[in-house]
Amino acid sequence: MLSELLATCDYIAKRNLCPATGGNFSIRQSGDKMLMSASGKDKANLKASDFVVCNFQAQWLEGEGKPSAEAALHGMIYRLSPQTQCVLHTHSIPVTVLSMLEAHESAIRFHGYEMQKTIAGFHSHEETLNLFVFDNNQHIPTLAIQLMDNWQEAHLASGLIVRGHGLYSWGNSVHEAKRHMEGLEFLVECELTRKRYQK
Ligand SMILES: [Zn+2]
Numbered sequence: 001m002l003s004e005l006l007a008t009c010d011y012i013a014k015r016n017l018c019p020a021t022g023g024n025f026s027i028r029q030s031g032d033k034m035l036m037s038a039s040g041k042d043k044a045n046l047k048a049s050d051f052v053v054c055n056f057q058a059q060w061l062e063g064e065g066k067p068s069a070e071a072a073l074h075g076m077i078y079r080l081s082p083q084t085q086c087v088l089h090t091h092s093i094p095v096t097v098l099s100m101l102e103a104h105e106s107a108i109r110f111h112g113y114e115m116q117k118t119i120a121g122f123h124s125h126e127e128t129l130n131l132f133v134f135d136n137n138q139h140i141p142t143l144a145i146q147l148m149d150n151w152q153e154a155h156l157a158s159g160l161i162v163r164g165h166g167l168y169s170w171g172n173s174v175h176e177a178k179r180h181m182e183g184l185e186f187l188v189e190c191e192l193t194r195k196r197y198q199k
Contacts, residue, residue, distance in 0.1 A: 001027050002035065004174040005086065006046055009037070011178075012090060013044035017185065022091035023166065024068035027174065028078055032056045036074060038065030058140070069140055076144035077170050080151050084170045086177035091166040094189040099133050099163040101195065107132050108161065110187050118183030119158050120176065131184060133161045159184045 005027055012018055012025075023043055026036040032055050037043070041050045052063030056075030060066055074087045102108060107130040116122045116129045132154040137143050143162065147154060154160055158180040159169035169184055171177035 001085070001174055002048055002051070006048070008088070008174055008178050009043055009046045012088070012181075013042070017090040017092045017181075018043040019091065024070055024074070024089045026071070026074045026087050028085045029053065032075075032079075033061065034071070034074060034078060036067045036071050038063070039068045041065075072140045072144050073147065073168065076147055077168070080148060081155060081170065083172050085172055086174045087168060087170045088177050088181045089166060089168050090181060090185065092185055092188075094185065094192045095161055095167045096164055098188050098192045098195075099161045099165075101192075102133065103163075105133060108188070108191065110191065113187055113190060115183055115186050115190070118179055118186075120171070120180070121156060121158075129157055129187070131157045131159060131161060131187075133163050136163050136165045157184070161188075 009025055021040050021042055024037045026034045028034055033053055035051045036054050038050055038052050052065055052067050053061045054067040054071055056079050058067055058071035058075060077087050078084055110116055110129040112125050114125050116125055122129060132150060134143055134146050159167055161167055167184055169177055169181040171180050
């Protein structure tokens with residue numbers, strides 16, 4: 001699974017979804033452990049040695065470097081969703097801008113888009129997909145608690161936004177997490193573009 005994650009990281013970096021060492025990625029390991037990209041790494045050409053093992057509370061266990069500060073949010077997603085195997089966190093311009101434009105909204109609502117069907121559990125453009133937006137907070141355990149409190153509804157989008165910051169998306173495999181990330185990034189970009197042309 002790590003080689004697939006490394007290829008996905010490279011793809012994400014080449015699409016400029018994680019500039020300037022931003023973003024982080026993880027895959028589940030046995031027990032309450034995850035393999036997490038180390039802090040401060042350029043996300044292009046990541047190697048296996050650029051990942052560290054930590055627990056779901058973001059405490060370092062093995063490897064060179066320290067886990068990203070945002071590891072606790074990855075850990076909370078794995079705790080709340082036992083089937084989740086991979087979490088991808090991107091810092092794209094559309095997600096950053098749209099969540100700032102919608103400064104008082106707790107979710108971005110997508111309706112009428114065919115691409116909603118790229119998210120597991122969605123079967124029609126006629127459904128409404130609510131992508132939760134949490135206010136940014138440098139204290140990640142606080143964000144993790146907010147996610148836990150809203151999980152029942154928030155998990156349906158297979159992703160969430162941290163305002164002015166970026167997107168978390170997850171899936172039952174690296175492949176599914178990547179599909180969710182691309183689908184949500186696509187929907188956000190559509191919504192941002194639509195607003196630009198809206199009279
Ligand atoms: Zn981030």
